[in-house]
Amino acid sequence: MGKIVPGQLADFALLDKDYVTIPEEQIKTISSLLTVVDGRVVYGAQNYAEPAPKRPPTLPEWSPVKHFGGHYPPK
Numbered sequence: 001m002g003k004i005v006p007g008q009l010a011d012f013a014l015l016d017k018d019y020v021t022i023p024e025e026q027i028k029t030i031s032s033l034l035t036v037v038d039g040r041v042v043y044g045a046q047n048y049a050e051p052a053p054k055r056p057p058t059l060p061e062w063s064p065v066k067h068f069g070g071h072y073p074p075k
Contacts, residue, residue, distance in 0.1 A: 009039035014048070 004010045014034040019027065034052075035043040044052030058066035 011037050 004012070013032045013036075015030050016033050017026065017030045019030060022030075031045070032043060033045050034041065034048040041048075041051045042053065044050065
């Protein structure tokens with residue numbers, strides 16, 4: 001609840017698909033293109049990657065996530 005206006009903090013996510021109109025079986029394929037928390041960009045992908053902060057290094061160093069490219073790759 002609230003407004004996205006100068007001087008206000010915002011929490012929102014810009015999704016790559018419309019949650020309301022896509023078929024139910026495709027909902028699990030939705031991903032965020034841009035996530036803003038407390039008025040700060042915390043994640044960005046594709047055209048929104050530039051304003052996003054750099055990700056911290058994967059820990060522990062030996063983690064398979066670091067070597068195989070992520071937690072769950074979408075199909």
